[in-house]
Amino acid sequence: MKHLVTLALLASLSLSASAGPEEDRAAFVQFFEKRFPSVAVEEHINGAYALDEDKRKQWEALESGFPPYEDAVFDGEALWDDGPYADCFGGSAAVKQSYPMWDEQQGVVTLELALNNCREANGEEALNYADYDMVALSAYIAFESRGQAINVDVPNDQAMAAYEEGKAFYYQRRGQLNFACSSCHLEMAGNKLRSERLSAALGHVTHWPTYRAKWDEVGPLHKRFMECNDQVKAKAFDLQSVEYRNLEYFLTYMSNGLPLNGPTTRK
Ligand code: HEC
Numbered sequence: 001m002k003h004l005v006t007l008a009l010l011a012s013l014s015l016s017a018s019a020g021p022e023e024d025r026a027a028f029v030q031f032f033e034k035r036f037p038s039v040a041v042e043e044h045i046n047g048a049y050a051l052d053e054d055k056r057k058q059w060e061a062l063e064s065g066f067p068p069y070e071d072a073v074f075d076g077e078a079l080w081d082d083g084p085y086a087d088c089f090g091g092s093a094a095v096k097q098s099y100p101m102w103d104e105q106q107g108v109v110t111l112e113l114a115l116n117n118c119r120e121a122n123g124e125e126a127l128n129y130a131d132y133d134m135v136a137l138s139a140y141i142a143f144e145s146r147g148q149a150i151n152v153d154v155p156n157d158q159a160m161a162a163y164e165e166g167k168a169f170y171y172q173r174r175g176q177l178n179f180a181c182s183s184c185h186l187e188m189a190g191n192k193l194r195s196e197r198l199s200a201a202l203g204h205v206t207h208w209p210t211y212r213a214k215w216d217e218v219g220p221l222h223k224r225f226m227e228c229n230d231q232v233k234a235k236a237f238d239l240q241s242v243e244y245r246n247l248e249y250f251l252t253y254m255s256n257g258l259p260l261n262g263p264t265t266r267k
Contacts, residue, residue, distance in 0.1 A: 024167065029202065073140050094144045207264040
């Protein structure tokens with residue numbers, strides 16, 4: 001019976017194309033409240049560690065002391081101070097809660113894209129999205145934005161079309177294994193996949209860039225998207241591709257209202 005209710009909810013989540021982002025978000029949150037009644041909604045910003053006590057203890061040990069993203073935050077601060085960024089972003093680096101943003105010309109503008117726009121407007125070359133400087137700058141901004149509630153907006157019909165693209169991507173099965181993002185992070189959230197505890201989709205965007213032990217470096221959200229696509233032997237897209245920017249837009253809207261807590265660490 002419980003399973004049937006879950007399936008009905010999922011169907012309404014993925015099939016309600018006419019519902020607006022706010023209805024989608026309410027259904028998304030409700031899904032996880034029902035699935036994990038003893039886990040506060042805000043706790044999901046800690047990913048799998050909200051759902052696994054043992055892994056949480058190991059993680060807390062890694063986060064205390066000198067967390068492995070600390071250098072990136074310091075380096076990012078120096079880059080921020082030396083560059084044109086303060087002027088572009090209104091004087092403060094605590095801006096992550098407003099990204100991604102909709103722009104008539106560029107579509108979904110992520111924080112990384114906005115950083116490159118700022119550089120180019122000031123006669124500097126755009127950074128490659130995999131560059132350490134890009135990751136460090138976004139790590140510093142994430143750190144300064146800690147505690148701010150995510151507040152992204154879908155202001156008009158074109159923005160809505162990009163949001164819908166991102167949403168469709170999320171629920172579309174793909175790859176040789178024929179899994180959608182939602183298969184693992186909604187339907188199977190909380191279950192174990194080999195040695196890993198599958199985290200809830202809610203809160204997936206709050207803590208980037210993130211240091212991953214597996215990467216042995218701090219990396220951006222889209223790198224994680226690539227890895228999750230690879231995992232099911234599906235085509236991965238580029239960092240900051242239109243596909244991943246739209247996906248980030250949808251996924252960030254789902255986490256509207258949750259507090260930012262980046263950078264952080266993950267296995
Ligand atoms: C076959 C299952 C599977 C599929 C399909 C999948 N993922 Fe994942 N994903 C994982 C696993 C395993 C992890 C690492 C454990 C965890 O945090 O859930 C993970 C982690 C993540 C994380 C990091 C969570 C955190 O707390 O830092 C994000 C973000 C993410 N996935 C997004 C996606 C998106 C977007 C898609 C679709 C493009 C997707 N995943 C598809 C298995 C999957």
